[in-house]
Amino acid sequence: MAVFTRRNIGRTTRLWSWVALLGAPFFLVMGLLLVSGTGPGAQRPVEMWGAGAAGDAVELLPSGRTTAVWGRAEGDVTGVTCATSRSDGTPVADLVVGAPGDRPGTVEDVGGSGSWTWLATTEGTGAAATVTCSGGGLTEVAVSTDPSRAGTPSFGWVLVAVAPVVFVLGLVARRAGRSRALSS
Incomplete structure (x- = not known):
């Protein structure tokens, strides 16, 4: 055949x-x-997992996942600095605060806490347990999973x-x- x-x-x-x-x-x-x-490829909804006042240590997501750090400021977020630390307070890294690139600059929390502005991501700081952000008129800080696009x-x-x-x-x-x- x-x-x-x-x-x-x-x-x-x-x-x-x-x-x-x-x-x-x-x-x-x-x-x-x-x-x-x-x-x-749509943007996934963002839910804030932890929040605190500016200058307070906010607990990061468990299991070393990359965490997005968000903030609310009276005015612009220029001049904001963020640093991560271990659970015992030992500093891990200073985060680069700036433009998100392929991530959204502002999001609405699906949990109903309102609008948040992008600050930084904890990518590459696997040993970190908390993040502390202050300066630039910052009033609140929150963390969520990294909303990078699918x-x-x-x-x-x-x-x-x-x-x-x-x-x-x-x-x-x-x-x-x-x-x-x-x-x-």
Whole structure:
């Protein structure tokens, strides 16, 4: 029994054309969801796990997970400094307070405590147990899990660009499959 017969290649071509024609709209929808931030790459809700007054030590999340540090200030958060320490008070590291990059600058706590502004993350300070932030008109400090995005819009743009290419390839394969079926 020959595997690469004209009939088998024609069947495979027709099947692939259906897969491409049905898959292209799926790629387009998933790409648009990722680009708009409403699909699987959407920002997860943020829940504050611990809070305290500025200058007080706030307990970090257990198990050495990367923790986001948030604050409320009267005005701007420039001039805020944050430092982590072990449970016995031994300093671990000074955190870089600044722009979040790919993380949200301001979030609403799903627990209902209101709006919080990004301060820093404890990434790379696994031995830390508490964080202390002060200065810059800071009034409150809170911690949550790191809300880094699950996905990025750039992959969404790739899917949006690939969708028409897959659709056209499906049309070409469908036409090639028909011409083979007609010539048989």
